[in-house]
Amino acid sequence: MGYGRIEHMFETIDPPVAPVPPPDPAEPGGSVECGVPDDPDAVGMCLDPVERVGALAALDDIERTHAAGQVDRLDADSTLAEAAATVQAERHAQVRQLMLAVHWADLHGVLDSPGTTPGGERLVRLGGDGTPKVAEFAAAELGAVFALSDTAASRLVADGLDLRHRLPLLWTAVQTGAVPVWAARKTVERARALSKDAAASVDRRISHLGATLPWRRLSTIVDAAILAADPPKAMSDAELAAAETGVWVNDTVEHGYGSMFVKAAAGDLKAFDQALDVISRGR
Numbered sequence: 001m002g003y004g005r006i007e008h009m010f011e012t013i014d015p016p017v018a019p020v021p022p023p024d025p026a027e028p029g030g031s032v033e034c035g036v037p038d039d040p041d042a043v044g045m046c047l048d049p050v051e052r053v054g055a056l057a058a059l060d061d062i063e064r065t066h067a068a069g070q071v072d073r074l075d076a077d078s079t080l081a082e083a084a085a086t087v088q089a090e091r092h093a094q095v096r097q098l099m100l101a102v103h104w105a106d107l108h109g110v111l112d113s114p115g116t117t118p119g120g121e122r123l124v125r126l127g128g129d130g131t132p133k134v135a136e137f138a139a140a141e142l143g144a145v146f147a148l149s150d151t152a153a154s155r156l157v158a159d160g161l162d163l164r165h166r167l168p169l170l171w172t173a174v175q176t177g178a179v180p181v182w183a184a185r186k187t188v189e190r191a192r193a194l195s196k197d198a199a200a201s202v203d204r205r206i207s208h209l210g211a212t213l214p215w216r217r218l219s220t221i222v223d224a225a226i227l228a229a230d231p232p233k234a235m236s237d238a239e240l241a242a243a244e245t246g247v248w249v250n251d252t253v254e255h256g257y258g259s260m261f262v263k264a265a266a267g268d269l270k271a272f273d274q275a276l277d278v279i280s281r282g283r
Contacts, residue, residue, distance in 0.1 A: 097146065101160045102157070102161060121135055121136045124136050127165065128158075128162050131166065159189065162188040166199040167207065170203055172207075178210065179207075179210035183210055183218065187206065187218075190223070198226075246262075246263060246264075
C-alpha cells in the first residue's frame with residue numbers, strides 16, 4: 001500500500017522543463033536585460049565603452065586578489081613555474097606596448113587641422129631616416145596612459161618606428177618573442193643616426209643573433225655592423241667620444257670625501273683600475 005502511494009506521487013509530478021536559453025542579442029528581436037551579468041564577457045552588452053573598461057578593470061582587480069591568495073599554497077616547483085610565467089607575461093606585455101606605440105603613431109600621422117599657427121601642433125620625425133612623421137603631442141598622450149614621461153614616451157614611439165621601418169628583420173624577431181624588447185631598443189638607439197640603407201645593413205647582420213647572445217657580446221657586434229655600414233659616421237662618433245675624454249673632480253666634499261669622474265679609452269681605464277688595486281693592497 002505504501003509503495004503504491006510513492007509510485008502514484010511520482011506519476012503526478014510534472015516532468016522537468018528544459019531551460020530556455022536567453023535570446024541572442026545579435027539576432028533580430030534579441031535583447032539582454034542589463035544588470036550584473038554572471039559572464040564577464042557579457043559586460044559589454046550593457047555598458048558603454050568607458051564603463052566597460054572600468055568594469056573589466058574591476059574584474060581584473062578581483063582576479064589579482066584571488067591569485068594573491070593562492071600564492072601561499074604553492075610548493076617550490078609551482079612557485080618557480082609561476083615565476084617563469086610572470087616573466088613571460090611581462091615580455092609579452094612589453095611587445096604589446098611597443099606594437100601599440102607604433103599603431104598610435106600610425107593613427108596620428110596626419111594633423112586634424114594642418115596649418116602654421118604659432119604654437120600649434122606640427123608633424124615631427126621621432127625616429128631615424130625613413131620613419132614617418134608623427135603629430136608632435138601624440139607621444140605625450142600615450143605616455144600618460146603608460147605612466148611614462150613625455151621624453152620616455154617619444155623614445156618608445158621612435159624605437160618602435162625604427163624597428164618597423166629601418167630594421168624589419170629585428171622587428172619580426174621582437175614580435176615573435178625571439179629577441180627581448182630592451183635589447184632591440186638599445187640596438188635601434190645606437191643605429192638611429194645611420195641612413196635607412198645603412199640601418200638595413202645592420203639589420204641583416206644582427207637580427208638572427210639577438211636571441212642567442214648576451215647584450216655585452218651583441219653590442220660589440222652591433223657596433224661593428226654600424227662601422228661596416230657607415231664608416232664615416234662611425235668614425236665621427238669615435239672622434240667625438242675621444243674629444244670628450246678627461247678627468248673631472250667634484251668640488252663638493254662631504255665628511256672629508258669627494259668624487260671624481262674619468263672618461264678615457266677603455267684600455268687606459270683598465271690599466272688605471274689595476275694600478276689602484278696595487279696601491280690599495282700596498283696600504
